[in-house]
Amino acid sequence: MKMNILKSTIAALAIATVALTSASVQAAGGASKPSKQNWSFSGLFGTFDRAAAQRGFQVYQEVCASCHGMSLLSYRNLSGIGFSKDEIKAIAATVEITDGPNDEGDMFERPGIPADKFLAPFPNDKAAAASNGGKAPPDLSLMTKARYNGSDYVYALLTGYKEDAPDGVEVPEGGNYNTYFPGHIIAMAPPLSDESVEYTDGTKATLAQQASDVTTFLSWAAEPELEERKSMGIKVLLFLLVLTGMLYAVKRQVWRDQH
Amino acid sequence: MSRQFKNPILNWVEYRLPIISFIDDSVGSGYPTPKNLNYWWNFGSLAGIVLVIMLVSGIVLAMHYTANVDYAFNSIERIMRDVNYGWLIRYIHMNGGSMFFIVVYIHLFRGMYYGSYKAPRELLWMIGVIILLAMMATAFMGYVLPWGQMSFWGATVITNLFSAIPIVGDSIVTLLWGGFSVDNPTLNRFFALHYLLPFVIVGLVIIHLWALHEHKSNNPLGVDIKGEQDLIPFHPYYTIKDLYGISAFLMFFMFFVFFAPNFFGEPDNYIPADPMVTPPHIVPEWYFLPYYAILRAFTGDFIVYQVISLGGLLMSAKLAGVLAMFASILLLLFLPWLDGSKVRSSKFRPYYAMAFWVFFIDSLVLGYIGGKPAEGAFIVIGQIATAYYFAHLLVIIPILSRLERPKPIPESISAAVTAAHASKAAE
Numbered sequence: 106m107k108m109n110i111l112k113s114t115i116a117a118l119a120i121a122t123v124a125l126t127s128a129s130v131q132a133a134g135g136a137s138k139p140s141k142q143n144w145s146f147s148g149l150f151g152t153f154d155r156a157a158a159q160r161g162f163q164v165y166q167e168v169c170a171s172c173h174g175m176s177l178l179s180y181r182n183l184s185g186i187g188f189s190k191d192e193i194k195a196i197a198a199t200v201e202i203t204d205g206p207n208d209e210g211d212m213f214e215r216p217g218i219p220a221d222k223f224l225a226p227f228p229n230d231k232a233a234a235a236s237n238g239g240k241a242p243p244d245l246s247l248m249t250k251a252r253y254n255g256s257d258y259v260y261a262l263l264t265g266y267k268e269d270a271p272d273g274v275e276v277p278e279g280g281n282y283n284t285y286f287p288g289h290i291i292a293m294a295p296p297l298s299d300e301s302v303e304y305t306d307g308t309k310a311t312l313a314q315q316a317s318d319v320t321t322f323l324s325w326a327a328e329p330e331l332e333e334r335k336s337m338g339i340k341v342l343l344f345l346l347v348l349t350g351m352l353y354a355v356k357r358q359v360w361r362d363q364h
Numbered sequence: 365m366s367r368q369f370k371n372p373i374l375n376w377v378e379y380r381l382p383i384i385s386f387i388d389d390s391v392g393s394g395y396p397t398p399k400n401l402n403y404w405w406n407f408g409s410l411a412g413i414v415l416v417i418m419l420v421s422g423i424v425l426a427m428h429y430t431a432n433v434d435y436a437f438n439s440i441e442r443i444m445r446d447v448n449y450g451w452l453i454r455y456i457h458m459n460g461g462s463m464f465f466i467v468v469y470i471h472l473f474r475g476m477y478y479g480s481y482k483a484p485r486e487l488l489w490m491i492g493v494i495i496l497l498a499m500m501a502t503a504f505m506g507y508v509l510p511w512g513q514m515s516f517w518g519a520t521v522i523t524n525l526f527s528a529i530p531i532v533g534d535s536i537v538t539l540l541w542g543g544f545s546v547d548n549p550t551l552n553r554f555f556a557l558h559y560l561l562p563f564v565i566v567g568l569v570i571i572h573l574w575a576l577h578e579h580k581s582n583n584p585l586g587v588d589i590k591g592e593q594d595l596i597p598f599h600p601y602y603t604i605k606d607l608y609g610i611s612a613f614l615m616f617f618m619f620f621v622f623f624a625p626n627f628f629g630e631p632d633n634y635i636p637a638d639p640m641v642t643p644p645h646i647v648p649e650w651y652f653l654p655y656y657a658i659l660r661a662f663t664g665d666f667i668v669y670q671v672i673s674l675g676g677l678l679m680s681a682k683l684a685g686v687l688a689m690f691a692s693i694l695l696l697l698f699l700p701w702l703d704g705s706k707v708r709s710s711k712f713r714p715y716y717a718m719a720f721w722v723f724f725i726d727s728l729v730l731g732y733i734g735g736k737p738a739e740g741a742f743i744v745i746g747q748i749a750t751a752y753y754f755a756h757l758l759v760i761i762p763i764l765s766r767l768e769r770p771k772p773i774p775e776s777i778s779a780a781v782t783a784a785h786a787s788k789a790a791e
């Protein structure tokens with residue numbers, strides 16, 4: 106009994122220490138914490154909202170793709186968000202790919218095919234950096250996995266620009282103030298605004314709508330296996346639950362003469 | 365020692381190679397086990413099963429992985445995207461590393477609580493500590509292979525530690541790197557060693573089990589086996605209990621694989637390695653955080669450093685930190701002698717039990733501090749927790765174990781079990 110009181114006192118002390126110190130760290134932190142959004146793909150049974158992801162792809166193509174590559178994706182992958190074979194062929198055919206060398210040893214241009222990787226906006230990192238104030242815009246293939254708070258962060262960043270920085274914050278030339286960017290000064294100009302794209306499906310293209318759509322698309326791009334993973338996970342856990350229950354029953358049976 | 369079976373084929377094999385009786389004597393009905401093992405004893409077999417899962421998933425991953433700085437990151441993304449069920453295999457391997465450490469740490473603390481390291485199991489314990497060291501080396505090198513930002517910078521920070529060693533330090537670092545910075549040769553040798561070390565671990569595990577089987581498992585009462593009445597055959601009693609444990613554990617493991625596969629990871633490792641860009645916080649994987657906290661606790665003004673270095677004369681704070689980090693694990697090798705009590709189980713050593721729990725919490729605090737930036741209160745808390753870690757092993761345990769008068773211990777396992785049943789029946 107005395108032992109238990111002592112144990113719980115120690116535990117309470119440890120928890121209090123941890124809680125106090127983590128509170129002080131949050132106060133000292135730089136950027137605001139992104140608020141949690143209600144994504145179609147979150148939760149145990151989450152799936153990507155196909156329409157949102159397709160609209161997001163449109164936003165990516167019309168806005169983001171002029172600076173940001175997605176080097177890990179091929180056009181064929183777009184079947185994962187519900188584009189048909191013909192649609193994918195048509196999308197791929199809109200770009201010119203440098204291929205080769207051919208039998209004469211020359212490089213040549215040809216229309217894209219589904220097996221091609223997404224066309225990069227710049228021929229190399231140096232060119233990307235030179236056109237963007239000295240720093241290449243990051244590749245977006247894994248963006249939602251490569252930041253804390255993933256999808257919530259990307260959405261918050263896209264909607265977190267402030268035209269007027271808070272008092273006392275100097276925004277340097279070529280910089281922009283963003284509530285959620287670490288250090289607040291981001292080189293990327295606000296990429297999205299109301300009606301910056303015209304959705305083919307007639308959805309009203311508010312800033313929030315576009316940000317949410319493109320985040321859905323980027324989340325799919327980063328984790329194209331998510332739907333298969335979650336649906337398999339449910340089956341695996343259900344199987345293990347039943348197996349564990351049965352093994353427990355057998356264990357009780359085997360051990361009954363020992364108890 | 366060959367045995368007779370009804371099945372003629374078994375007899376034929378057994379006569380030429382007594383493997384059937386060997387298996388039976390190892391994990392079958394021929395291996396007697398204390399009858400009172402609780403569920404904390406499941407973690408040995410769990411560690412074994414995770415080792416197998418890591419080996420199998422790792423070998424499959426190696427079939428698709430390219431150990432070259434230009435291709436490593438993308439080869440892993442190819443596994444994630446294009447290899448059939450590659451994402452599953454990779455997430456199993458990635459989370460398996462964390463699972464391995466969770467299981468092994470519980471296994472280790474169980475050994476500490478019940479005094480499993482004491483005579484005649486000192487070597488069993490020491491081999492276990494060496495397995496832990498081999499696991500840490502393997503995990504560290506494995507984390508470098510995806511060649512993300514944290515891979516690269518973690519490798520840079522940790523390998524640089526060896527430069528603190530006087531005279532030969534820089535040469536050791538050059539040898540580890542295969543050059544003058546973490547680069548392609550580093551990745552190649554880490555991959556080779558990451559493939560090799562798990563088989564070394566398998567060898568060590570075999571020796572671990574050999575030592576285990578000589579004197580059998582310790583037990584929650586910590587009393588010696590007095591005779592047949594204390595024992596039950598491993599099969600079917602513990603085979604079924606271990607299977608049940610494995611299945612329950614797999615639920616925990618698979619939850620992370622399927623629903624939170626990046627829970628234990630750092631987002632930075634999904635950014636390809638860039639030697640020109642240092643991440644704001646370089647943190648090792650969670651299972652290294654306590655040691656990282658110990659390493660960083662050694663600043664110039666840390667009182668423990670001042671004392672052991674004679675006011676900074678003997679060694680730099682960096683070297684002291686590195687030595688302390690390794691000492692924090694190597695000291696465990698001497699635990700059987702640091703603890704002078706004849707009684708094993710904490711059940712009969714209330715003060716040792718308290719010290720154990722404080723030490724356990726201290727380890728958690730160190731882990732928490734290791735993940736935080738080295739600033740403000742974190743430094744002070746980290747230094748106190750570090751000082752306590754060593755005080756526990758070097759001062760508290762040696763003294764307390766020799767002063768504490770343990771409670772009366774039961775005559776035997778079966779006597780205690782019978783008494784417990786009797787009191788239960790009386791209620």
